[in-house]
Amino acid sequence: IGLGEGSMISGVAYPNPANDVVTISIEGDGLAQLTVTDVSGKVAMTNNVSLTAGKAELSIANLEAGMYIFNVVLENGKTAQFNVVKK
Numbered sequence: 001i002g003l004g005e006g007s008m009i010s011g012v013a014y015p016n017p018a019n020d021v022v023t024i025s026i027e028g029d030g031l032a033q034l035t036v037t038d039v040s041g042k043v044a045m046t047n048n049v050s051l052t053a054g055k056a057e058l059s060i061a062n063l064e065a066g067m068y069i070f071n072v073v074l075e076n077g078k079t080a081q082f083n084v085v086k087k
Contacts, residue, residue, distance in 0.1 A: 011080030
């Protein structure tokens with residue numbers, strides 16, 4: 001009995017690796033909560049994003065160079081998680 005089945009959706013970010021701006025692309029529209037964590041699990045950034053046609057642009061200029069995990073939670077509870085490398 002998988003309680004979490006069907007709650008994950010696919011998502012990508014490009015360009016990856018990125019410099020200052022990344023576009024996230026997810027199977028969904030509307031408002032979403034984005035949490036960015038570094039590889040040690042420390043929260044580096046949180047942001048509300050508005051997805052239009054499944055896409056949103058996000059500034060990552062304030063992040064240090066390295067690998068980050070983007071966790072997006074849509075209004076309907078569906079989630080997407082993907083890695084982004086900041087140059």
